[in-house]
Amino acid sequence: MQITINPELSLRTIALEDANAVFALTDASRVYLRKWLPWLDFTKEVADSTAYIEGCIKGHEAKSSLSLVIIFRNEIVGVAGFNAINHSNKIAAIGYWLGEGAQGHGIMTKTVQALLQYAFEELQLNKVEIRAAVGNSKSRAIPERLGFAKEGSIRAAEWLYDHYVDHAAYGMLASEWKQIKEK
Template sequence: MFVHRIDEELALKLPELRDAERIFELTDSSRAYLKEWLPWLDFTTELKDTQSFIQSGRGNYAEGKSLGVAIVFKGEIVGMGGFNDIDGSNKIAKIGYWLGESYQGNGIMTRVARALTDYALHELKLNKVEIRCASGNLKSRSIPERLGFVQEGTIRQAEWLYDHYVDHVVYGVLADEWNK
């Protein structure tokens, strides 16, 4: 099982089925907040949806395709993050993340994104890490900017969010840039 300790209060872990209830509860309690920028909330309406997500994620992790982790803050799951896609051929990982509304403002996601970037570039020996954010999602965009990622461009109408398209800003960092 994957467990990665970031610091004394923060860790990442591969979620297990027994975590499904907490993850679903967190999703449900933050639903209105998360729905502004995440497209999957309408497809996560029951506990079984979260259970299926966990099982699928564990399978993708075993195949080296992705790594979805629960973010554990002071012993409690407070969000999810990880690599939505690991492209082994091109040595690129794409980070995704979300945090329960009541856990915002603690620097959690910056530490998570830093740890995931370190893991991708040092442990997995990848060459590049990308973070894509909706252009209007300034909180999410501040994370790669704070970590020194380079803004590489904008993908127009990259994602359908319930009733409209949003553009994605693409940020990237290369291994040799991160190591400096």
């Protein structure tokens, strides 16, 4: 699957051939990403990225998740998608990360907009959720900028190496997406 957002930015289903690029990006942004992502210490070599991608492919085949590489100016700069898709309840949870060097171009806002359109128009979902650590203002800015409702906080939602962090929970309904799109 491929989603073209603009001439410089697109999303594509993650593939095994992406393992080297995804690992190199992870490694180059390790210190930056480690502040908010719990999996950096488990990604020590290309084989770890390969195993992650194999899991992504299984999730995609089972229709329970969808992981996409973010391509900006012909380079993989991050990963985004639906960490979980619940078809029974028509709900998906978006997750994303962007390499440090790709920050400040509006890439993630445009990426999440494209994911919302795909969720509501292609998958016919009713709700999309995003959760981010309360202290992660850059990640929280995405759903806030796009008109998600803040639904609350989840205490001690994630173990981050040596401490728990609370999550801010955001949601957008299909009906809200339609109203925003019509403006």
